[in-house]
Amino acid sequence: METPDIVLEALDIHKSFGGVPALDGCSITLPRGSVTGLIGPNGSGKSTLIEIISGLLAPDRGTVRMAGTNITSWPPYRRSRHGLARTFQVSRLWEKLSVAENLMAATPSRGRDDLWRTYFGRRALRKADEADRDVIYQTLSGFDLWRLRDEPAGVLSGGQARLLEFSRIMVSGATVALLDEPLAGVNPVMADSVLSGVRQLNDRGITLLLVEHNLSVVEKLCPMVYGMETGQVTASGSISELVNTQFFADAYIGRSRERRKS
Amino acid sequence: MFIFLITTLTYVGFQGILSLGMNLQWGYAGILNLAYIVSMAVGAYVAGVISLGKAQPPSTFYVLGLGLPFYLGIIAAIAAAGLFGAIVGALVLGRKIRANYFTVATLVLAVVLAQLISQTTGLFNGSEGLIAVPQPFVNAGLTYNGYQASYMVVCLILLGIVYVICEVLRRSGFGRTLRTIREDEIASQVFGHNIFAMKLKIFTFGSALAGLAGALIIFYVGAFNPAGWSVSETIFILTCLFVGGSGNNIGAVIGTAIVVTFFSQGTQLIPGFQNYPELIPVLRNLLIAALLLAVLRWRPSGLFPERIPKYDHQPPAAAKG
Amino acid sequence: MSGFGQALGFGIVSAALIALSAVAMSMQFGVTKHANFAHGELLTISAFTMVLMQKVTQNLFLDAAVGICVSAALAWVINKTILQPFRRVVKRLIIMLIVTASVSQIVQSLLAVGFGTNYVVLSVPSETGRHIGPFVWTTIDVIIIVLAILVVALLHILLHYTSFGKAQRAVADDVDLARIVGINSGAVISRTWLLTGAVAGLAGSALAVTIGTFSNLLGFTFLLVTFAAVIVGGVGKMYGAVVGSLIVGIVTEVSGYYLSSGYKQVIALGVLIVVLLVRPNGFFATFVADTKA
Numbered sequence: 001m002e003t004p005d006i007v008l009e010a011l012d013i014h015k016s017f018g019g020v021p022a023l024d025g026c027s028i029t030l031p032r033g034s035v036t037g038l039i040g041p042n043g044s045g046k047s048t049l050i051e052i053i054s055g056l057l058a059p060d061r062g063t064v065r066m067a068g069t070n071i072t073s074w075p076p077y078r079r080s081r082h083g084l085a086r087t088f089q090v091s092r093l094w095e096k097l098s099v100a101e102n103l104m105a106a107t108p109s110r111g112r113d114d115l116w117r118t119y120f121g122r123r124a125l126r127k128a129d130e131a132d133r134d135v136i137y138q139t140l141s142g143f144d145l146w147r148l149r150d151e152p153a154g155v156l157s158g159g160q161a162r163l164l165e166f167s168r169i170m171v172s173g174a175t176v177a178l179l180d181e182p183l184a185g186v187n188p189v190m191a192d193s194v195l196s197g198v199r200q201l202n203d204r205g206i207t208l209l210l211v212e213h214n215l216s217v218v219e220k221l222c223p224m225v226y227g228m229e230t231g232q233v234t235a236s237g238s239i240s241e242l243v244n245t246q247f248f249a250d251a252y253i254g255r256s257r258e259r260r261k262s
Numbered sequence: 263m264f265i266f267l268i269t270t271l272t273y274v275g276f277q278g279i280l281s282l283g284m285n286l287q288w289g290y291a292g293i294l295n296l297a298y299i300v301s302m303a304v305g306a307y308v309a310g311v312i313s314l315g316k317a318q319p320p321s322t323f324y325v326l327g328l329g330l331p332f333y334l335g336i337i338a339a340i341a342a343a344g345l346f347g348a349i350v351g352a353l354v355l356g357r358k359i360r361a362n363y364f365t366v367a368t369l370v371l372a373v374v375l376a377q378l379i380s381q382t383t384g385l386f387n388g389s390e391g392l393i394a395v396p397q398p399f400v401n402a403g404l405t406y407n408g409y410q411a412s413y414m415v416v417c418l419i420l421l422g423i424v425y426v427i428c429e430v431l432r433r434s435g436f437g438r439t440l441r442t443i444r445e446d447e448i449a450s451q452v453f454g455h456n457i458f459a460m461k462l463k464i465f466t467f468g469s470a471l472a473g474l475a476g477a478l479i480i481f482y483v484g485a486f487n488p489a490g491w492s493v494s495e496t497i498f499i500l501t502c503l504f505v506g507g508s509g510n511n512i513g514a515v516i517g518t519a520i521v522v523t524f525f526s527q528g529t530q531l532i533p534g535f536q537n538y539p540e541l542i543p544v545l546r547n548l549l550i551a552a553l554l555l556a557v558l559r560w561r562p563s564g565l566f567p568e569r570i571p572k573y574d575h576q577p578p579a580a581a582k583g
Numbered sequence: 584m585s586g587f588g589q590a591l592g593f594g595i596v597s598a599a600l601i602a603l604s605a606v607a608m609s610m611q612f613g614v615t616k617h618a619n620f621a622h623g624e625l626l627t628i629s630a631f632t633m634v635l636m637q638k639v640t641q642n643l644f645l646d647a648a649v650g651i652c653v654s655a656a657l658a659w660v661i662n663k664t665i666l667q668p669f670r671r672v673v674k675r676l677i678i679m680l681i682v683t684a685s686v687s688q689i690v691q692s693l694l695a696v697g698f699g700t701n702y703v704v705l706s707v708p709s710e711t712g713r714h715i716g717p718f719v720w721t722t723i724d725v726i727i728i729v730l731a732i733l734v735v736a737l738l739h740i741l742l743h744y745t746s747f748g749k750a751q752r753a754v755a756d757d758v759d760l761a762r763i764v765g766i767n768s769g770a771v772i773s774r775t776w777l778l779t780g781a782v783a784g785l786a787g788s789a790l791a792v793t794i795g796t797f798s799n800l801l802g803f804t805f806l807l808v809t810f811a812a813v814i815v816g817g818v819g820k821m822y823g824a825v826v827g828s829l830i831v832g833i834v835t836e837v838s839g840y841y842l843s844s845g846y847k848q849v850i851a852l853g854v855l856i857v858v859l860l861v862r863p864n865g866f867f868a869t870f871v872a873d874t875k876a
Contacts, residue, residue: 056448077451077455080452094445094449095446096568096570097445100575105442105453113460125434133575172453
């Protein structure tokens with residue numbers, strides 16, 4: 001049997017805060033093009049894992065690999081240039097930048113972060129801007145945000161903010177994206193368009209890791225799910241497989257209390 | 263009155279450059295650097311010791327004393343201040359220091375460096391400071407008023423050039439990335455921006471501009487000492503910036519013009535008190551700080567708030583019909 | 584060696600002075616989450632009150648008591664009239680730094696209007712130091728050391744065994760969570776400022792008595808060593824602030840024994856920079872909790 005093409009893997013990740021372990025030998029793998037769910041009670045270490053994969057926290061031990069490259073010690077910006085993107089539980093938009101600028105700043109830099117070229121290579125930079133225009137237009141109109149292009153991102157509703165975060169991922173050229181509770185802070189009316197946004201990301205070939213509490217959402221989107229408890233992956237499979245496991249009983253039916261505060 | 267106007271406009275010239283440099287750091291990148299004024303001092307001192315002749319102990323002590331022409335002094339001032347900014351930036355930016363700590367560290371640095379320079383006589387003549395710095399073209403045969411007016415024009419032209427430089431930056435992708443750092447630096451990193459490098463560049467750039475202003479000041483006044491770069495001067499620059507509108511270059515310049523005219527130069531017109539000559543500068547500091555508080559409270563985005571650039575792209579679909 | 588012992592003795596006194604100021608700042612910083620650049624002025628106001636009070640009574644303890652009250656009142660008033668309204672409208676905490684820097688400038692200027700920018704003198708009975716072990720301390724030095732220990736002990740009891748202390752620690756940990764469990768965070772912050780002002784006032788009085796001659800910049804100059812101690816110790820950790828004070832106090836005084844005393848503050852900065860480079864959030868910080876700026 002052929003092993004699936006792995007885009008991202010985190011192996012045996014350990015991380016503790018002030019002596020209290022948050023991740024205790026946690027491993028996950030994401031096959032190319034998949035939507036993988038990550039579920040578990042509060043404080044089970046899901047967020048810590050996301051922070052470590054995106055490079056905002058350094059693990060005490062363990063390896064993060066992207067398409068075979070060991071990226072464990074890379075800073076976040078380097079991971080991004082390698083094709084990793086993410087959203088946050090509470091949307092992190094650049095609020096005083098316009099919606100369009102939020103996308104322009106998320107496209108690959110192509111020399112625009114270079115002070116020298118800002119003054120002495122302006123023609124090339126203008127070309128870079130031109131090259132981004134079509135994809136920005138298409139992405140924004142695809143999410144019905146084009147009419148808001150000149151509004152500051154701070155005025156968007158929770159759902160619109162989510163869609164703008166997805167748009168940023170699309171224009172960034174990412175191949176893998178981590179979505180940390182994409183429905184948090186989203187008005188139920190907007191939930192469907194956010195979910196279809198998740199599907200659109202995947203349709204573009206972006207591999208997704210989805211952290212979500214709502215199991216019916218996870219069931220709809222993710223054929224493969226990891227269940228986390230106290231810093232370890234204790235179950236994996238489809239939701240229907242997980243329903244009958246001890247993990248599910250512990251985490252969702254409430255035989256055990258939350259073992260650690262978040 | 264003529265000379266008051268000339269002096270005021272000259273001050274607007276260099277204070278405007280200072281405000282624009284700080285706007286790069288605070289207005290764009292959101293870095294609150296209370297050691298900013300030290301970059302100005304570095305520029306002033308370096309310009310001074312480059313253009314002054316050899317020190318004459320026992321009356322004066324300072325390093326270098328090269329006696330070179332003023333333009334070399336200005337170039338050296340810009341370079342030295344930029345280098346200073348880069349060193350400070352490399353030390354305190356980018357590490358996982360919270361913004362709060364960072365600002366505290368810069369304040370401590372500013373005060374301690376002022377003390378160090380005052381204590382160390384051999385460097386820039388201690389607390390006496392540099393004096394009798396030769397003014398450029400002072401023997402070119404101009405009248406006093408003519409000289410003052412010419413100096414003013416030079417300062418205002420340089421202010422204009424610096425304004426254009428800053429405005430090009432604001433409209434560029436570089437400026438946009440800086441504003442993402444100000445708004446949310448975590449998101450900025452996650453979308454591929456090396457924020458440490460960006461901050462370091464703008465820190466260096468802003469400091470270099472402050473160095474230019476410092477050189478202009480020392481050549482204008484002919485003297486410079488540690489009293490000229492206390493923490494209250496940083497507050498002064500911040501006030502100019504907030505009155506005008508941080509993040510907006512034209513706001514920075516107009517804010518500077520207003521604050522310099524009414525609060526700095528204006529207070530000099532108040533008749534002095536015979537037995538209490540320091541009262542005027544004290545009142546000036548009081549007014550400036552109160553003005554800063556008032557602006558922050560009731561008009562935090564200033565007279566000219568930052569504008570969001572319009573996205574000038576006609577979609578292909580809209581073009582068709 | 585006796586010279587070194589003497590310097591060490593001075594270092595301990597200086598550490599006690601810094602500790603008084605630093606525990607006050609550390610507590611306030613921990614609760615409000617922003618540095619207070621006007622902290623030094625709380626010390627200054629107490630010292631100047633003592634100078635004024637000397638016209639009424641020569642009893643230094645009474646003078647200091649009034650100084651402490653004035654300083655506590657000032658801290659409370661600044662919070663009520665300036666900081667609290669700002670905290671409601673300001674989104675970025677860093678703006679609060681500019682606000683407190685302005686307040687510092689205003690108080691300094693007002694003092695200069697009232698007293699001039701020259702030195703004022705607090706008359707303190709002169710006494711020679713006595714040998715206590717390897718150290719040479721005056722009675723005042725001993726009182727200050729004892730006071731510092733007492734204040735730290737009292738604060739420990741206050742923070743760990745009273746309902747106010749528990750509420751304060753809850754607010755310091757997480758304001759929103761504290762609000763959810765029904766703690767009136769505004770009142771807690773208000774009282775924290777009162778307490779901070781009182782302890783800082785005590786530090787100011789002690790400092791005034793120790794040096795005797797000072798200007799309106801007294802506290803501002805002392806602010807730097809306080810910051811150094813607080814950051815070395817890790818913000819919001821009282822014992823961290825005490826250890827930070829010991830490090831900063833002893834290092835500056837002992838190095839002052841070898842170097843010109845004018846470089847003391849430079850040494851304090853050196854300590855601070857080394858610590859910021861090695862442990863950006865202080866020696867006693869366990870991990871970087873916030874990824875926000």
